């Protein structure tokens with residue numbers, strides 16, 4: 001007996017009726033709509049948060065959304081922003097860079113000190129080479145020697161501090177003729193009425209965005225950060241990719257040092273201290289995964305701007321400047337939490 | 353018609369289960385039950401919804417609609433731990449162990465025995481684990497680090513996990529995909545033992561022989577819908593496949609038509625790599641499929657990795673197109689026209705968080721540019737081509753590969769390397785996790801590639817696969833080529849004898 005023992009015939013009538021009934025009830029549709037909203041939030045949550053902040057602060061302070069204020073926030077965010085762009089690239093590649101803060105101190109001291117000694121253009125050149133050399137050290141240790149990036153760059157943070165002090169002998173440096181040098185254009189000047197730091201930040205963001213989103217090299221960085229072994233099996237030269245991400249990060253620092261040096265025209269040995277955390281905060285707020293393989297440049301831009309606007313908004317509302325540190329922390333936690341909650345569809349989950 | 357089990361209340365019953373993901377209705381009104389003391393096989397094509405259904409069962413996914421009943425009582429299972437406490441344990445398709453921890457910790461993960469102040473009670477932990485491992489006849493101890501174990505042994509750890517509770521239902525999701533035949537025998541003994549003790553088993557596999565050895569009943573899913581249940585004793589392979597894919601398959605052995613081979617594409621002489629393999633020599637011609645058969649650990653994968661620039665040979669030479677060369681890195685191998693479909697899709701084959709298209713084009717992304725930028729059109733064209741050739745099931749190219757079903761992930765890896773149009777194609781366990789229909793299509797594809805001039809190496813632990821696609825077969829044993837066969841002369845018995853070392857004479 002050919003027992004085709006089908007206990008339930010294929011797509012039975014009952015099944016079809018059930019499906020129709022479900023569609024009529026509309027329960028399924030509603031659920032789908034919620035899912036869509038949740039997934040939009042998951043992807044664009046950072047934008048929504050940004051909009052909410054702008055609205056919130058503008059209710060409390062009418063100066064907040066004035067063009068002057070917006071420009072000023074963007075200008076002061078540019079230094080951290082430029083560094084955050086480079087660090088985003090490193091993080092997407094699956095590593096960390098905690099050395100950017102003390103690297104900024106070093107590079108700023110160097111460029112400011114050399115400015116009067118050998119002239120602005122050579123000073124910039126020498127500083128650029130020196131900064132890239134520091135980035136190359138990171139890149140060699142992490143990319144080629146495959147050491148843990150947290151340890152390497154944390155070590156570099158301290159080593160570069162030492163280097164800076166050795167170079168300057170502990171003395172502050174400044175530029176004497178602050179009004180005459182063309183070097184002032186980077187920090188104090190404008191291009192087409194827009195402050196130069198904003199222009200630099202914007203151009204850097206656009207270039208790096210194009211690189212990450214549309215070039216083969218960008219693709220290789222995502223692949224390396226996402227699964228280094230699979231990337232190698234796909235012919236990606238992992239060491240080279242990681243090495244280059246650290247050079248990019250160092251370039252960001254060098255540019256930030258030019259902006260900072262030109263703006264302040266002088267430098268203490270520890271100007272960059274603590275910048276690494278602000279930079280990382282901007283990167284995280286932008287939703288870049290610290291595990292590597294995911295994130296976008298333009299969201300880092302928004303992350304950095306959110307930080308800037310929060311700090312500015314708090315000042316305008318009359319809080320002491322140190323309150324911003326606490327608030328920043330809360331915002332980061334909320335951002336990360338909402339991001340992950342939207343992805344899994346609920347606030348707390350036993351499975352990740 | 354005798355159906356003894358039908359009289360019992362099912363140990364576990366799923367009714368009207370619906371589960372959707374963005375763009376995919378993975379389960380659509382599925383009904384399924386498991387009875388105490390039976391093996392219930394769940395079949396379906398890649399992406400049919402088998403793993404998803406089991407994850408619903410084991411508390412990893414919440415169904416959008418539908419009910420789960422355990423011994424007649426409706427339950428909701430919010431977490432895997434909760435499911436486990438209710439006696440439902442899932443052994444995953446993709447292993448999910450904490451590699452840096454010991455075997456014992458993994459077995460009792462989430463439920464480590466405690467002493468006062470929440471300290472782990474190591475003594476009890478190791479003793480209890482030891483006992484379970486003994487029951488499973490494992491060749492490793494509770495204190496070994498999981499990451500150091502072979503895949504098969506890791507699988508055993510997963511199984512050991514299931515034995516810590518008084519399981520009512522144990523689910524095996526493609527457990528044999530990476531097991532050797534000997535290990536399979538052990539696994540089947542365990543399953544039969546569980547069954548005899550009244551545990552209900554759900555068994556997912558794409559291998560028909562296993563299904564018919566083990567299963568009492570067979571249920572089939574297709575495109576997320578429930579297609580029916582058959583009693584294993586009363587049905588045939590053909591009937592099951594018919595229900596699964598809607599048509600019959602011709603699974604007969606290939607007729608060996610005359611192969612037209614061309615130039616020698618690859619010549620390997622005296623190749624050795626430390627203790628992994630020694631003195632391996634062979635020639636591979638254009639238009640030919642060379643099969644490597646042997647036990648896991650016989651050195652086949654290591655040879656492939658050496659040819660792909662992932663390992664340095666310690667002796668011997670490699671010639672490509674008559675010229676001796678050294679292969680320094682995968683990038684170098686790719687430039688020399690070699691592709692490798694690696695053994696492990698999750699670790700070596702895919703960037704799981706990346707979308708389908710970008711995974712397929714990754715090895716050649718540098719050549720798909722217009723100006724400095726990657727050409728979207730070129731990439732999508734490649735993706736579309738291989739989605740169609742390999743019937744990859746995904747809502748769009750934007751889907752992250754990690755969200756595809758296991759078999760469809762494997763197809764992405766194959767597509768990625770076919771898209772390179774290599775001169776020499778090496779595939780290592782190419783059809784792991786792939787359903788019967790697609791499997792025979794991939795075999796045909798490999799033959800087709802050879803006919804059009806590719807030189808192909810197939811490494812497989814599945815004898816029918818090697819027999820089916822190869823023109824010549826090298827049998828490996830303990831790192832050496834122990835025998836060479838041509839397709840005409842090879843028999844299953846001689847192959848088995850060779851790879852188990854029964855036949856020690858080396859035929860050059």
Ligand SMILES: Nc1ncnc2c1ncn2[C@@H]1O[C@H](COP(=O)(O)OP(=O)(O)OP(=O)(O)O)[C@@H](O)[C@H]1O
Pocket residue numbers: 373374376377378396397398399400401402403404405445745746755756757758759760785787
């Ligand atoms: N987390 C997820 N997100 C989005 N889609 C998913 C997810 N998990 C599964 N899917 C989709 O649901 C469908 C069913 O997948 P499932 O893994 O259950 O298939 P399967 O029957 O186990 O296939 P295989 O034999 O290949 O393992 C597939 O189309 C898959 O792409």
Ligand SMILES: [Mg+2]
Pocket residue numbers: 402403404445525757758759
């Ligand atoms: Mg599956």
